[in-house]
Amino acid sequence: xxxxxxxxxxxxxxxxxxxxxxxxxxxxxxxxxxxxxxxxxxxxxxxxxxxxxxxxxxxxxxxxxxxxxxxxxxxxxxxxxxxxxxxxxxxxxxxxxxxxxxxxxxxxxxxxxxxxxxxxxxxxxxxxxxxxxxxxxxxxxxxxxxxxxxxxxxxxxxxxxxxxxxxxxxxxxxxxxxxxxxxxxxxxxxxxxxxxxxxxxxxxxxxxxxxxxxxxxxxxxxxxxxxxxxxxxxxxxxxxxxxxxxxxxxxxxxxxxxxxxxxxxxxxxxxxxxxxxxxxxxxxxxxxxxxxxxxxxxxxxxxxxxxxxxxxxxxxxxxxxxxxxxxxxxxxxxxxxxxxxxxxxxxxxxxxxxxxxxxxxxxxxxxxxxxxxxxxxxxxxxxxxxxxxxxxxxxxxxxxxxxxxxxxxxxxxxxxxxxxxxxxxxxxxxxxxxxxxxxxxxxxxxxxxxxxxxxxxxxxxxxxxxxxxxxxxxxxxxxxxxxxxxxxxxxxxxxxxxxxxxxxxxxxxxx
Numbered sequence: 001x002x003x004x005x006x007x008x009x010x011x012x013x014x015x016x017x018x019x020x021x022x023x024x025x026x027x028x029x030x031x032x033x034x035x036x037x038x039x040x041x042x043x044x045x046x047x048x049x050x051x052x053x054x055x056x057x058x059x060x061x062x063x064x065x066x067x068x069x070x071x072x073x074x075x076x077x078x079x080x081x082x083x084x085x086x087x088x089x090x091x092x093x094x095x096x097x098x099x100x101x102x103x104x105x106x107x108x109x110x111x112x113x114x115x116x117x118x119x120x121x122x123x124x125x126x127x128x129x130x131x132x133x134x135x136x137x138x139x140x141x142x143x144x145x146x147x148x149x150x151x152x153x154x155x156x157x158x159x160x161x162x163x164x165x166x167x168x169x170x171x172x173x174x175x176x177x178x179x180x181x182x183x184x185x186x187x188x189x190x191x192x193x194x195x196x197x198x199x200x201x202x203x204x205x206x207x208x209x210x211x212x213x214x215x216x217x218x219x220x221x222x223x224x225x226x227x228x229x230x231x232x233x234x235x236x237x238x239x240x241x242x243x244x245x246x247x248x249x250x251x252x253x254x255x256x257x258x259x260x261x262x263x264x265x266x267x268x269x270x271x272x273x274x275x276x277x278x279x280x281x282x283x284x285x286x287x288x289x290x291x292x293x294x295x296x297x298x299x300x301x302x303x304x305x306x307x308x309x310x311x312x313x314x315x316x317x318x319x320x321x322x323x324x325x326x327x328x329x330x331x332x333x334x335x336x337x338x339x340x341x342x343x344x345x346x347x348x349x350x351x352x353x354x355x356x357x358x359x360x361x362x363x364x365x366x367x368x369x370x371x372x373x374x375x376x377x378x379x380x381x382x383x384x385x386x387x388x389x390x391x392x393x394x395x396x397x398x399x400x401x402x403x404x405x406x407x408x409x410x411x412x413x414x415x416x417x418x419x420x421x422x423x424x425x426x427x428x429x430x431x432x433x434x435x436x437x438x439x440x441x442x443x444x445x446x447x448x449x450x451x452x453x454x455x456x457x458x459x460x461x462x463x464x465x466x467x468x469x470x471x472x473x474x475x476x477x478x479x480x481x482x483x484x485x486x487x488x489x490x491x492x493x494x495x496x497x498x499x500x501x502x503x504x505x506x507x508x509x510x511x
């Protein structure tokens with residue numbers, strides 16, 4: 001019998017409906033769900049000459065769709081589905097499955113509806129079944145984002161015949177059924193999820209790409225990453241995702257194991273509160289941006305393994321413009337800006353460090369550099385565990401300066417400028433976090449991006465957006481995060497994807 005893969009993970013998810021916050025917020029659940037479902041498109045994984053996995057968002061993979069195209073006016077995006085794609089229940093994928101899936105997202109009114117709106121799909125009625133294998137999305141604007149944004153696991157593409165069996169007046173969108181029994185067209189199906197210690201999936205016998213080389217996967221929960229690493233060293237599991245940098249040398253010392261690195265869509269950055277005096281004066285924020293010790297962060301906190309980041313747009317995203325960042329280390333310039341600002345003469349402030357590897361070192365380096373300007377910064381550590389993401393989501397700015405990064409190495413699930421900026425900085429209800437930030441010129445530029453069309457005009461609009469936001473210095477990008485997976489040396493094919501840090505279907509045991 002083919003060898004199963006056992007992964008040591010941080011949670012045992014009980015809900016796999018990504019339209020429900022409890023499921024979407026569980027990183028392991030998201031990974032498992034992304035092996036049960038498949039999207040119309042996806043980013044293409046690439047192994048760099050440095051041995052680091054990255055993803056290419058400019059050359060998308062065709063997944064459930066075999067092709068797509070925009071109308072000449074850019075206001076309709078049409079997808080042609082692969083013929084003969086079947087779910088584990090044997091039902092064939094049709095355009096109606098796609099249409100119903102997007103209708104469900106609008107009906108549930110959660111993450112999927114937000115993704116649809118930033119993609120210029122305004123209502124469920126904008127998704128049209130052209131024929132059994134062709135579906136058209138009618139867009140409010142000539143927005144090129146849709147093929148990228150639909151790579152996220154919401155809206156998923158459901159086997160609507162299975163899902164509709166779970167509909168009732170009390171549960172019109174089958175949330176109970178899809179939470180416990182995800183039903184898609186991906187390479188695996190869920191076999192068992194006890195919600196406490198174990199999750200098991202097995203190959204979809206009808207998968208359009210052929211049976212996955214690894215037919216069975218068991219995700220075993222451990223109370224901590226350290227305990228999962230210990231289980232890997234003892235041979236009890238085959239793979240552990242999210243290995244901290246501090247543990248890499250210990251894993252590498254074991255000859256039967258190896259480390260595979262990836263450049264995730266997450267990043268390390270300083271978050272400045274423009275509502276806190278004297279940071280409400282942009283010259284104070286700009287002074288901090290010039291005082292930030294970028295080189296020391298890269299060399300001291302991350303031992304030269306991280307890469308600089310210059311914008312809230314992710315480096316692998318189309319439209320990323322590293323030239324849009326106007327501030328570099330210049331203590332003299334920082335002093336001059338501060339002297340002309342509300343912070344003249346120095347002031348006291350606080351830095352809150354959210355949990356994350358290397359972030360305390362980043363805060364200490366920053367506090368030392370600010371001290372040279374006469375700014376006294378008190379460094380406070382947010383406790384590990386608890387509802388740290390919930391506090392940021394509900395309270396927004398926890399201090400005048402926050403040092404932030406992704407605690408699970410995932411980051412944003414789509415490398416797309418509209419997704420990135422609306423997520424944290426957009427106007428009104430489209431902003432998902434209540435951070436204090438208001439700039440009408442930036443908001444107008446953000447609204448203008450979907451109307452810019454495709455090609456050079458779109459790229460110019462995105463460059464302008466980055467320059468406006470960077471000029472405000474409410475977010476100081478430091479470096480992209482690396483994500484490390486430790487695994488048995490006999491396991492091949494691992495790569496990192498933003499929607500699935502554990503793409504089991506791409507892995508195989510060495511013959």
